[in-house]
Amino acid sequence: MNELQFLTWVRGPGLDIAVGIFVLGVLWRLFEIYSLGRKKDLAAPRHAAGASGLHTVFRRSIPPPGGVKRSPVSYIGGYIFHIGLAIVVFGFAPHILLIKNLTGLSWPGLPSQFIDLAAVVTMAAMVVVLVDRINKPVKRFLSTFGDWFTWTVTFLPVLTGWLAVQHLLLPYTTMLALHILSVEILLIVLPFTKLFHAFTLFGSRWYNGKVNGQRGVPV
Amino acid sequence: MSLDAIPIHVINAPPIEAGLTGNAPPLLRELAEQVKRLLATGEASAIDLSALPLTPADLDWLREKLGAGEISVTLQANGESTLNETACPGVWWVTHHNERGAVTSQLIEVALVPELVKAHPQDVQIGYEYLELVLSDL
Amino acid sequence: MQGPLIDTLARQGITRRTFLKYCTTLASMMALPPAAGLAMAEAMAAARRPSVIWLPFQECTGCTESITRSHSPTLEGMIFDMISLDYQETLMAAAGHQAEEALQAAMKENAGKYLLIVDGSIPLDMDGAYSCIGGRSNVEILKEAAAGAAAIVAMGSCAAFGGIPKANPNPTGAVSVSDIIKDKPIVNIPGCPPIPVVMTGVLAHYLTFGSLPELDDKGRPKAFFGETIHDRCYRRPFYDQGKFAKTFDDEGARMGWCLFELGCKGPVTYNACATVKWNGGTSWPVESGHGCLGCSEPDFWDAGGFYKALSVPADPLEFGAAAAVVGAGAGVAVSFANRAKKRAAKAAHQTTTLADLEK
Known part of the structure; x- marks a missing residue:
């Protein structure tokens, strides 16, 4: 298999398989999680300002008082790499083209120099977050295989994409194929690892906010 | 048929004018080295301008810095070629055109006389034979 | 007709200087040092x-x-x-x-x-x-x-x-x-x-x-296949700015913007078209408004279609709908199993009274 055949495979059958498993996994998990249901709270609801599902969805996006000072790397690094990922994934013209092809949705792209900068910043933030996880004994103790694994599968698409655009290490064709392959791996593992928070994040925040709001506690 | 016959007007032609890239000044340094070598050993050398990432503005800058010298040679061989001495004797600005006038290659040669200008002994021999022929007819 | 090449050329009225000039241009195109032009001319002139x-x-x-x-x-x-x-x-x-x-x-x-x-x-x-x-x-x-x-x-x-x-x-x-x-x-x-x-x-x-x-x-x-079409393309700045022609007759196409979205294979094609051009330097595919087909790459014919951008799927996705059905089915099945488990747990639940605790 030469590199163009490799690229054609990852763009064709490979993508087909990855998207298939992704869609299957996401629907499976969503149905499973949301069909669990919760017991009805029979206590009379208490009302307090700022205590509701919607409030919590937004409030949890802001660090709690003193949080940034206590663990600056987690908050600042986390913010930077999440926003960076969003810019790179949804702002780069070829990515938008893919989304348009798959879903029909389209929007204008950002200049590639800006995407390039965002990718470098994202990778730097991810490396800092990883080093922090290794250096802090408590974080290291709490980390499981899943944490290291998901970091790797998230980092690889950014790295290979950036290397491809910059023409580094390997010929562009090979690097582009590796980039697409790494994204396919990410798609496949996403529904079955903690990366599924991309889908459950707001739902669980809403749930927590609502349960506590019922008791009159803004969380 | 020229493009004029077709109702097309090019809005964004390939960029012709572009700014200075900063790639030209190092070439002057390289030229200085080559001139020094020519003086010391008599060895000729050249810089191929078509192979370098130079914008038209860079080329203009170079041409302006090098100035114009006393000799201009025009060669008609499968299109015109011009070999112009610059203000620095021994440094020649050489441009080759094809028969339609497009530039095929452009270089700066450092030599007492560019190789292309010199007559080759074999050609001189042919010329001599021609002279003999003319003389014998007198 | 054997003999040094220069004699053959002379018979056709091609002078030594024309030949030297040609070799200089050829050396330049092949990215050889300028002195190679002279060496080429001398070697080729004498070559059989x-x-x-x-x-x-x-x-x-x-x-x-x-x-x-x-x-x-x-x-x-x-x-x-x-x-x-x-x-x-x-x-x-x-x-x-x-x-x-x-x-x-x-x-x-x-x-x-x-x-x-x-x-x-x-x-x-x-x-x-x-x-x-x-x-x-x-x-x-x-x-x-x-x-x-x-x-x-x-x-x-x-x-x-x-x-x-x-x-x-x-x-x-x-x-x-x-x-x-x-x-x-x-x-x-x-x-x-x-x-x-x-x-x-x-x-x-x-x-x-x-x-x-x-x-x-x-x-x-x-010398000729060292760089991709994309890297030597005069439309490359538009790619970097995110300006693309969306169809062959839209505003972007008229403005000469990048043809990536129209399926140009320039980014993965190694060839010299962008610099050497075609028809005596007149033009080349991208300059005439059509994306590169990637014809100098192996199996270019089967590389997912000429008019599909490199970043979109090469084949239509076949498993998507089936996967959605299977995934939803699996989710529903698992949720029924979970509910059954919950019901079983509820049914097996025995009420503990104060009397039980005091026993």
């Missing part, structure tokens, strides 16, 4: 014309068209005088058995010294019966001719990589020259058709230095 045998196999004659029509009557056409083209079915005057005799004679006379040019792929199915010359299969002729060749030039994508005959489902079992011949130096000059100056450049290099030029991992001369 090597014997060249051109074998056409499963091909469309487009490669021959490209070379012969390059931009005659300039030096590319003339460069054929540098070589002694002893066999070329399309161009030679002899035909039939006479032509085949000329081939045999050339192979015997110049054994071990001739340059073999091949265009077209070689079919292997049905013992090669899909393409025969004079009753002999292509693969048989190739093996025989290659045995006595100094080097082989695979002209065009078919000879270099199998090309269109090899495209899925490859009915004739077509393969490239390098799939069959393993013990000879092979230069691949892919392209559909290949750029004429690449051919003459390789010949000039061979005549001048007595060796083949530096090749990349696919056997292509690095």
Whole structure:
């Protein structure tokens, strides 16, 4: 298999398989999680300002008082790499083209120099977050295989994409194929690892906010 | 048929004018080295301008810095070629055109006389034979 | 007509200076140092014309068209005088058995010294019966001719990589020259058709230095195939700015913006079109408003469609809908199982009273 055949495979059958498993996994998990249901709270609801599902969805996006000072790397690094990922994934013209092809949705792209900068910043933030996880004994103790694994599968698409655009290490064709392959791996593992928070994040925040709001506690 | 016959007007032609890239000044340094070598050993050398990432503005800058010298040679061989001495004797600005006038290659040669200008002994021999022929007819 | 090349040229009224000028330009195009132009001119002027045998196999004659029509009557056409083209079915005057005799004679006379040019792929199915010359299969002729060749030039994508005959489902079992011949130096000059100056450049290099030029991992001369179309494209700035033509007749197309979204394969295609151009430097595909097809890459015909951008799926996604159904089904099934478990737990629940605790 030469590199163009490799690229054609990852763009064709490979993508087909990855998207298939992704869609299957996401629907499976969503149905499973949301069909669990919760017991009805029979206590009379208490009302307090700022205590509701919607409030919590937004409030949890802001660090709690003193949080940034206590663990600056987690908050600042986390913010930077999440926003960076969003810019790179949804702002780069070829990515938008893919989304348009798959879903029909389209929007204008950002200049590639800006995407390039965002990718470098994202990778730097991810490396800092990883080093922090290794250096802090408590974080290291709490980390499981899943944490290291998901970091790797998230980092690889950014790295290979950036290397491809910059023409580094390997010929562009090979690097582009590796980039697409790494994204396919990410798609496949996403529904079955903690990366599924991309889908459950707001739902669980809403749930927590609502349960506590019922008791009159803004969380 | 020229493009004029077709109702097309090019809005964004390939960029012709572009700014200075900063790639030209190092070439002057390289030229200085080559001139020094020519003086010391008599060895000729050249810089191929078509192979370098130079914008038209860079080329203009170079041409302006090098100035114009006393000799201009025009060669008609499968299109015109011009070999112009610059203000620095021994440094020649050489441009080759094809028969339609497009530039095929452009270089700066450092030599007492560019190789292309010199007559080759074999050609001189042919010329001599021609002279003999003319003389014998007198 | 044997003898130094410069004599042959002089007979055609081509002067030494014209030749030197040509060599300077050629050296520049091949990214050789400027002094190489002079060295080339001197070496080639004195060189004896090597014997060249051109074998056409499963091909469309487009490669021959490209070379012969390059931009005659300039030096590319003339460069054929540098070589002694002893066999070329399309161009030679002899035909039939006479032509085949000329081939045999050339192979015997110049054994071990001739340059073999091949265009077209070689079919292997049905013992090669899909393409025969004079009753002999292509693969048989190739093996025989290659045995006595100094080097082989695979002209065009078919000879270099199998090309269109090899495209899925490859009915004739077509393969490239390098799939069959393993013990000879092979230069691949892919392209559909290949750029004429690449051919003459390789010949000039061979005549001048007595060796083949530096090749990349696919056997292509690095001087011409060292960079992608995309990296040398004059429309590249528009790609970087995110300005794309969306259709072939929209505002973006008229403004000359990047053709990536219209399926241009420039980013993964290594060739010299963007710099050397076509038809005597008139234009080239992207400049005329159409994306690159990637014709100098292996299996370009099966690379997911000419009008699909590189970043979109090569094939329509077939599993998507089925996966959605299976996923939803699995989710519902699991949720029923979970609910059943919950119900069972509830049913098995025994109420504990104060009396039980005080027992």
